[in-house]
Each structure stands twice: as structure tokens, then as C-alpha cells.
Amino acid sequence: MNQAFEQKLQTDLDALKKAGTYKHLRHLTTPMAPEVHMEEAGDVIVLSSNNYLGLADQPEVVEAGKRGLDKYGAGTASVRFICGTFDIHRVLEQRIAAFLGTQAALSYVSCWNANTGLFATICDEGSAIVSDELNHASIIDGVRLASKARRERFKHSNMGELEEKLKAVYGSFPIVVVTDGVFSMEGDLARLPEIVALAKRYGAITVVDDSHGTGVMGETGRGTIEHYGLTGQVDVITGTLGKALGGAAGGFVAGSDALIDTLIQRSRPQLFSNALPATVACSALEAIEYLDAHPQLVERLRENTRYFRDALKRIGYKPLESESAIIPIIVGETAAAIATSDKLLKRGVFVTGFGYPVVPEGTARIRVQISAALTKDEMDRALAAFESVGRESGLL
DSSP states (O other): OOHHHHHHHHHHHHHHHHHTOOOOOOOBOSOSSSEEEETTTEEEEEOSOSOTTSOTTOHHHHHHHHHHHHHHOSOOOSOHHHHOOOHHHHHHHHHHHHHHTOSEEEEESOHHHHHHHHHHHHOOTTOEEEEETTOOHHHHHHHHHOTTSEEEEEOTTOHHHHHHHHHHHBTBSSEEEEEESBOTTTOOBOOHHHHHHHHHHTTOEEEEEOTTTTTTSSTTSOOHHHHTTOTTOOSEEEEESSSSSOSSSOEEEEEOHHHHHHHHHHOHHHHHSOOOOHHHHHHHHHHHHHHHHOTHHHHHHHHHHHHHHHHHHHHTOOOOOOSSSEEEEEEESHHHHHHHHHHHHHTTEEOEEEOTTTSOTTOEEEEEEOOTTOOHHHHHHHHHHHHHHHHHHTOO
């Protein structure tokens, strides 16, 4: 063991602890649900989960995973083109494509892998990528891997600057405009109608990562694209199976037949990573079927979000406005956000504080995420904790 290296690591960790920005892992002993048991805090209400529809512990979704484990075993043992693709992967991918209104889809072990496998595959010498500055880190890293492409960023949701960037890269091929559908730290939506119109005007293709929109936005939970009535007008959709759609793991790219075949041939995370575990594919497939059969979950999520947001305002908080199920409350410094989340946890509410480098300095926040599975009683108890902590901490 290199002692000098270990000492450097420990010094850096000690600095995080001294600054109050050190992150602690919390250990759950029960399934992800509106209320869970945590080793460090006992029974707590969860307001920090991507389990937007409450499907992570839905019995039908869990049973589908168990059947998949019995039928297909524990693992895939190698990559798909070497030792074969289980038929459940094909069924899931066809279902994702049908759900989103695209020709085809391809699953990955995570949306991070999907995003890092997409851009380097489709963007080579002479291409250009124009990306919103607040896009998710997986998009940022994916764009970095497309090292031969010209890469530009535009200010968040600034359509004037997007057009200027498109003018600057005009003549490149392909030109890719990429945006989150729902921005995870802000909770706001991409201005997709304007983005799509500008992309068409300049001959660009649009890529939307709708990880926080799938299952949340749109009349039937098909995401931000459905919300805006743009089904069929976005070229590429990436997303996750690890949030609203069962919450286990997995990501996907959805688009044309030719795009998906190209990714199968050339996308490095696809070529060199094991496939999504079959049990996860089975539970994700059932989650999509369950959502289709229970569209009222989407409306219940919206009702819960409205209820919680309005109550926070009555207490005296000023959450950022959005149409999604994400309710950010700006508190300022990173240490303050972490301290506030710790105080809430002591009162039985599990919600995470985010600071730099996840968000810019001075904009640290508590990010509340609402689930359709939350009851009014659970939300009221959480709101009482928010009021108590807010007054104690001087946030109100």
C-alpha cells in the first residue's frame, strides 16, 4: 500500500468533513417505499427517491422479477454478441419502443451507459454537439467521449443562444442538439417545442434524456415529449428503467431501426458490458405494463406534487417552480443543505441536500421528490418536520 497516496486521500476526506460537505451513506433494511426502515434513523418517510409511481415494491413488478430469476438465472455471463441475447431483452426493447412511439430501442445496464455509448458512436470527425449547460453529468461525460466532434454549450433553456450555437456549427454533419427532458436539480422542463423547431431549421437531430420525465410527464406517463405533443418528432430518446419504471436499474436508447442497429454494432458500453440482468428486464417490462393499465397513477402523482408544493408555500418556503415531481428548495451553501437534511432525518424525513459540485456554489438545495404512493398523512407529517426544521434553521 502506498502510504503517501493513502494519506492524501485521507487528508481530502478530512477536509470534506471539516467543511460539513462529507456525504454519509444511509442503509435501508426494507424495500424502497413511501416509508422505509433505516439503520441510522429508524422508520422514515422517503422524499429523496426516484420511485415516482411507487412501483419499486409493487407486488406485480416484484413477482415478475422473481419469475425472471427462476426462468433465466442470476446473470447473463457475458456480452450479448458473444454468448447470446435473452429473449426477454428483445421483448423489453420492443415494448419500450412501442411505449415511446419509436421504431426500436436498445437496453443498457444504466442510462449512464446509454448516454456514454451514444454520442461517440454517432458523432465523428466533422460532426457537432450542442448541449444545454445544465444537462445531466452522464450527458456531459458522453459528449466528452465524442472527442472528434465540435462541442458547444448553450445557457440553460436560452433559445437565442441555442440558435447562435447552431449558426456557428452550421455545415457540420450530423449536428446533435441534446437536452434533458426534466432537469433533475431544477425540476424544470426543456423548452422542447422551440428546440425541435430550431433543430429542424438547421438540419440538426434532437436527443432528449427523459430519465426524470418517463412515468411522470404526459397524460399517460410517456414523458416530456408526450407532455408537449411531440411524439414522433424527437429523433433520439434516452432514459432509465431505474426511476419511475420499477426503480431497479437499466437504461435505454430509443430511435430509428438504423440508429439502434448502429449502436448494436459500434456502441462500446453495449459491446463490452454484460446485458441488463434478465430479472431486472422482467420487472421493468411489468412496470411498463402496470403503468399502461393504471394511468391514474400519473394523475395521483400530480395531485400529490401540487398538494406538497402548495403546503410548502403556505409554511413559508419558496420552492422553485416546475411542472415535474421535483421540488427544489434553495438554502444557499452546501454545508447548510447537508445540515438541513440531517435535521429532517432526525425528525423522520429522508430528503437529500445537494451542493457543489452537483449544483453551482451558493445554490445548494434540498431536493424533494414526490411519489404517487405517498399518503396525505405521510405528506402532512413530512410537512410538519419541514416547518419545524425551517424555523429552527432560520429558513422561514
